Amino acid sequence: MRLLKLVPEDTNIHFLKWRLPFYIVSCLLIAASWGLVMTKGLNYGVDFAGGQEIRATFTESPEAPISDLRDQVGELGYGDPIIQRFGNPNEVSIRVKLPESAEGNAGAAEAISQRIITTIEAAHPDIRIDGVDTVSGKVSGEFREKAIYALLAAMLAIALYIWVRFEWQFGIGGLFALFHDVSLTLGMFALFQMEFSLQIIAAILAIIGYSLNDTIVVYDRIRENLKKYRKMPMPELLDLSVNETLARTVMTSLTLLVALIPLLIFGPASLFGLTAAITVGIFVGTYSSVYMAAPILIWLKVSSNSFVPEESSAEKQERKARGQV
Amino acid sequence: MITALVIAASLPSLFSNFGVQWPDSLPDPEINLGLDLAGGSHILLEANPDQVARQRLETMEEAVRSALRDAKPRIRVGDVSSADKRLSFMVDDASQVDAAREAILPLTTGAGLTGQRDWTIRVVDGNRFIITPTQEGLEQAVTLAMDSATEVVRKRIDALGTREPTIIRQGDNRIVVQVPGLEDPQALKDLLGQTANLEFKLVDTTALPADVEQGIAPPGSEIVPYAEDSNFAGSSIAVKRLGGIRGDSLTDARQSFDQNNQPVVSITFDQQGGQKFARLTSENVDRPFAIILDGKVLSAPNINEPILGGSAQISGNFSVDSANQLAISLRSGALPVDLTVIEERTVGPDLGADSIRKGILAMGVGSLFVVGLMIACYGRFGVYATVALVINVLMILGIMAALNTTLTLPGLAGFVLTIGAAVDANVLINERIREERKRGRRVIAAVENGYKEASRAIYDANITNFIAGVLLFLFGSGPVRGFAVVLIIGLFTSVFTAVTLTRMWVAGWVRKARPQDLNL
Numbered sequence: 001m002r003l004l005k006l007v008p009e010d011t012n013i014h015f016l017k018w019r020l021p022f023y024i025v026s027c028l029l030i031a032a033s034w035g036l037v038m039t040k041g042l043n044y045g046v047d048f049a050g051g052q053e054i055r056a057t058f059t060e061s062p063e064a065p066i067s068d069l070r071d072q073v074g075e076l077g078y079g080d081p082i083i084q085r086f087g088n089p090n091e092v093s094i095r096v097k098l099p100e101s102a103e104g105n106a107g108a109a110e111a112i113s114q115r116i117i118t119t120i121e122a123a124h125p126d127i128r129i130d131g132v133d134t135v136s137g138k139v140s141g142e143f144r145e146k147a148i149y150a151l152l153a154a155m156l157a158i159a160l161y162i163w164v165r166f167e168w169q170f171g172i173g174g175l176f177a178l179f180h181d182v183s184l185t186l187g188m189f190a191l192f193q194m195e196f197s198l199q200i201i202a203a204i205l206a207i208i209g210y211s212l213n214d215t216i217v218v219y220d221r222i223r224e225n226l227k228k229y230r231k232m233p234m235p236e237l238l239d240l241s242v243n244e245t246l247a248r249t250v251m252t253s254l255t256l257l258v259a260l261i262p263l264l265i266f267g268p269a270s271l272f273g274l275t276a277a278i279t280v281g282i283f284v285g286t287y288s289s290v291y292m293a294a295p296i297l298i299w300l301k302v303s304s305n306s307f308v309p310e311e312s313s314a315e316k317q318e319r320k321a322r323g324q325v
Numbered sequence: 326m327i328t329a330l331v332i333a334a335s336l337p338s339l340f341s342n343f344g345v346q347w348p349d350s351l352p353d354p355e356i357n358l359g360l361d362l363a364g365g366s367h368i369l370l371e372a373n374p375d376q377v378a379r380q381r382l383e384t385m386e387e388a389v390r391s392a393l394r395d396a397k398p399r400i401r402v403g404d405v406s407s408a409d410k411r412l413s414f415m416v417d418d419a420s421q422v423d424a425a426r427e428a429i430l431p432l433t434t435g436a437g438l439t440g441q442r443d444w445t446i447r448v449v450d451g452n453r454f455i456i457t458p459t460q461e462g463l464e465q466a467v468t469l470a471m472d473s474a475t476e477v478v479r480k481r482i483d484a485l486g487t488r489e490p491t492i493i494r495q496g497d498n499r500i501v502v503q504v505p506g507l508e509d510p511q512a513l514k515d516l517l518g519q520t521a522n523l524e525f526k527l528v529d530t531t532a533l534p535a536d537v538e539q540g541i542a543p544p545g546s547e548i549v550p551y552a553e554d555s556n557f558a559g560s561s562i563a564v565k566r567l568g569g570i571r572g573d574s575l576t577d578a579r580q581s582f583d584q585n586n587q588p589v590v591s592i593t594f595d596q597q598g599g600q601k602f603a604r605l606t607s608e609n610v611d612r613p614f615a616i617i618l619d620g621k622v623l624s625a626p627n628i629n630e631p632i633l634g635g636s637a638q639i640s641g642n643f644s645v646d647s648a649n650q651l652a653i654s655l656r657s658g659a660l661p662v663d664l665t666v667i668e669e670r671t672v673g674p675d676l677g678a679d680s681i682r683k684g685i686l687a688m689g690v691g692s693l694f695v696v697g698l699m700i701a702c703y704g705r706f707g708v709y710a711t712v713a714l715v716i717n718v719l720m721i722l723g724i725m726a727a728l729n730t731t732l733t734l735p736g737l738a739g740f741v742l743t744i745g746a747a748v749d750a751n752v753l754i755n756e757r758i759r760e761e762r763k764r765g766r767r768v769i770a771a772v773e774n775g776y777k778e779a780s781r782a783i784y785d786a787n788i789t790n791f792i793a794g795v796l797l798f799l800f801g802s803g804p805v806r807g808f809a810v811v812l813i814i815g816l817f818t819s820v821f822t823a824v825t826l827t828r829m830w831v832a833g834w835v836r837k838a839r840p841q842d843l844n845l
Binding site: 003004005009055057107110114128131132135138139146147149150154157162199201202206209210217220221224244245247248251252254255256257258259261262263265267271275 | 361369371510511514665667668669670671672673675676679680683686687688690691694695698699701702703704734735737744745746748749752753756760763778781785786788789790791792793794796797800801804805808809812844
């Protein structure tokens with residue numbers, strides 16, 4: 001049986017030759033992502049904005065009367081509701097953000113949710129309420145705080161681990177690659193205004209872990225090659241390391257993607273955001289471990305000496321005397 | 326051996342998924358489904374510590390008044406105020422200051438381990454007492470209030486007859502309530518939102534209706550509004566602040582009907598409460614008294630005759646349901662503090678079942694792709710990786726059942742992610758073996774080296790994933806935590822199955838078949 005080879009043997013692609021333009025593009029993308037997050041903002045779901053999300057199914061109509069619902073909920077005076085199809089055509093999600101005045105009032109979110117449900121149940125007898133998420137301003141504020149701490153802590157802890165296991169330059173390289181991945185994922189959520197919820201923070205934390213897998217595999221090979229080919233110039237050595245691990249990088253990203261894409265297509269609607277975030281994260285993570293994490297080592301002046309102490313001249317002579325080369 | 330045990334533990338949950346009856350004689354460690362998969366309500370309740378402080382100050386005021394009144398000789402005080410979260414009053418006769426201190430001191434007790442008392446008593450300007458709650462005292466009061474609130478919440482939920490509710494204190498002033506498979510979450514929230522603080526207070530008939538309308542109460546009285554669903558909604562009446570009785574000394578409360586066939590709640594006092602109620606009603610025949618629930622007047626009937634039997638009826642424009650609910654609340658006792666719903670997550674059972682179906686379908690399709698890819702690329706080694714993957718999934722289920730963790734909707738995504746990532750170790754190893762072969766090593770040495778060289782990166786990668794997973798676990802609550810649990814367990818099992826197990830199989834095969842070349 002002939003086995004499938006996704007990556008031809010002995011590739012020798014000069015990834016590093018293009019490191020500068022790629023770096024510039026990546027930095028621009030990072031800047032653009034943050035620009036989007038600042039200007040367009042993230043579309044915070046009820047977890048972070050407070051308010052309610054009500055999921056409902058119209059059991060006797062093929063399609064949900066979305067515009068009717070928008071009028072009925074809008075008339076209650078809690079601002080413009082966000083009403084979307086959620087899964088099948090007869091399933092909807094109704095999202096109402098907590099009015100700013102209600103931020104400090106613990107019970108306000110719950111009272112609003114109750115009024116909305118009563119109103120739509122009265123207007124549509126065939127509606128079935130499938131789920132209700134109500135989050136008060138207090139709880140959503142705590143979630144925001146916790147999310148930021150968790151992301152920062154994860155990035156720092158992992159950078160620290162790489163530093164301990166490799167060298168400080170690798171720690172910085174890994175951290176930069178992570179920053180790139182997280183930024184681009186956030187940028188995508190700002191661009192498409194997808195709902196940003198607790199699940200997305202979970203997805204980003206998972207991305208931090210998995211995107212680092214690639215980085216570590218490449219770094220591990222760089223370290224091995226640094227010890228093996230002590231005279232090889234850095235760009236060449238990095239190219240060699242990336243090429244040697246290319247088959248694995250491609251294969252692993254592919255197995256992750258083929259596992260995730262069915263979830264994106266057939267999975268429950270409420271997992272779409274999480275799955276989409278991880279899928280995008282896998283793409284940018286693979287790219288960043290090749291184009292962000294590796295080249296930064298050149299600029300941070302990593303060399304063989306970072307791992308193997310330079311020989312003193314006495315040791316050199318001794319080695320020659322023993323007839324070793 | 327370990328593998329076998331762990332897999333055995335996962336079997337019951339698998340069987341039940343396929344509708345097969347697991348024999349009753351065997352232990353049955355099933356995996357709990359989260360509320361987002363099984364359907365149910367998660368409700369986070371919060372108490373306001375300021376309210377506890379306020380109530381505590383009120384109680385202190387009453388206690389101080391009665392202690393000074395009962396002192397011999399009686400100590401007269403004036404200018405009593407409970408503003409600024411402290412109690413202050415003046416002793417009329419400056420020579421009685423020491424006696425007053427003597428009388429008040431037993432009302433305070435130690436709080437905490439530091440020997441602090443729960444109140445500090447200061448005397449300023451010769452005869453003014455200032456009694457301030459200490460931080461320790463307040464904290465202790467909040468803790469006590471929350472403990473008994475949790476107990477009351479438990480009783481009320483039990484009265485609803487729901488199965489397996491989870492009720493947990495969280496932090497200083499919160500209670501988490503999780504009830505699976507609830508038909509009517511609104512009823513539950515109504516029940517928990519009702520403090521059920523029942524009071525009987527005398528109506529102050531001297532108050533002028535015009536004053537009452539403007540919210541001005543005569544000295545010693547307060548204005549209390551009628552409940553929204555009473556016949557007099559929107560108006561208020563004046564009631565005497567002190568001298569009423571609380572409805573916390575009940576032995577029973579039931580929904581029943583009055584002579585006009587209107588739903589009412591019949592209550593029975595305990596002996597002490599019954600005596601107090603008898604005294605109140607016999608001393609005030611032909612005067613109206615207000616039945617106040619949670620600061621709202623339900624009704625203000627006239628006391629036609631003394632009520633001596635220790636039981637009474639609460640009328641108040643009830644429906645059978647609302648009377649029943651009030652009866653449950655009164656039976657389980659008043660909440661010592663108001664609870665507000667600050668977070669609610671409810672998932673209907675249909676949505677949960679739908680999620681499971683879709684999640685399992687996606688997981689199946691994804692697994693087939695992963696397995697197909699592995700076998701196409703690595704042949705025999707791909708088959709080993711596949712068997713390891715199957716064992717891996719079973720082990721995760723088994724460990725989840727054994728540790729009694731909960732499978733949530735994001736947990737399903739965690740499974741899919743783990744399936745995609747677990748084979749990474751095999752990919753690393755197999756690619757390394759390929760390389761070693763290309764460099765001309767013999768089969769045995771290539772396999773040996775492949776496993777050895779790849780392990781380093783595998784361990785490093787899994788440790789960083791573990792760090793991210795632990796932070797995810799710490800950060801997340803409920804569903805997100807379920808995601809972290811699957812990922813973390815998956816890290817351990819996948820290293821074991823993808824590295825240790827496949828190494829054993831590969832080594833066994835190489836020893837037996839002695840292949841000269843690897844089809845890899």
